[in-house]
Amino acid sequence: MLTDHPSSVQSGPAFRQQPVSLTINKKKYELNVLPWVSLLDALREHLDLTGTKKGCDHGQCGACTLICNGERILSCLTLAVMKNGSDVTTIEGIASDGELHPLQKAFIEHDAFQCGYCTPGQICSAIGMYQEGKAQTRAEVKELMSGNLCRCGANTNIIDAIMEVKEQMSHA
Template identity: 65%
Template sequence: MTQANTVGRAPTSPAPTKILVALDVNGRQRQLTVAPWTTLLDALRDHLDLTGTKKGCDHGQCGACTVLVDGRRINSCLTLAVMKDGAKITTVEGLATEGALHPLQQAFIDHDAFQCGYCTPGQICSAAGLIAEGKAKSADEIRELMSGNICRCGAYPNIVAAIQQAMGTMAGRS
């Protein structure tokens, strides 16, 4: 990133400088120039045209903006893009491999784990993070550790079933 900013180093407050940020997004190196207040969510959607990640509440309450940063699930709406310079980002667009759906994507189809679909990219990225964490085993534990993802259509029972199926599929592969 450029070092043109002056916070903490000068008493005046000049106009904010746009900052160059390098991100690995779904395996592809991307460079973008953003204002400091640009969230990772807005950077993905508005600067990189990756609109799979959704803006729901924009306050970290709904989980629609969930992406994986260096393998961990986070709310991209509460993350500044400049703070993730050099990070590896995985969005819902990056889960499928060579034309094959990710086991979670297939499981969500198999279990009809959505209605309107708006929360689904966040649900799937969150579930990918949950499976990588390896802490949730029972349905109760899946529900608790998925509670940061709201589904206003109320597809929760099918979402839990889909995650259980994907956990089985992925455990069988490894």
């Protein structure tokens, strides 16, 4: 029988903050986080890196996509402690020496955003997809980007921007 009496609650081990070392956008960070803190929340709340967006917080929209150890991941579904020692790239780390990444330029040229909320996740996902060497055709790009939702309906322009950069990369 359960009661609200304090003696009926079992005491467990005290949860302590865990040390986490991350290289984020080529800069080393040492954090102490509770074991249940997501990588997304560690970035946004502990490091003030707010470019990575919190959308659904359930891994269904892709707004929190970033690049970890060269692969796309959903940071809302990833515990920070799981990525101890990892190399993370967020949207803040995509530009280089003040110069926009070609995909960022293509998003602007193709008007591949409206509200812009999904844009950081879209860009990180596309760059991760390039690094993974997966998508070869427009249909494959559409399929591999289908986990990144754009509620404004800029999907066609997003795919156009991704394909343009993909073609530039194949000719380089």
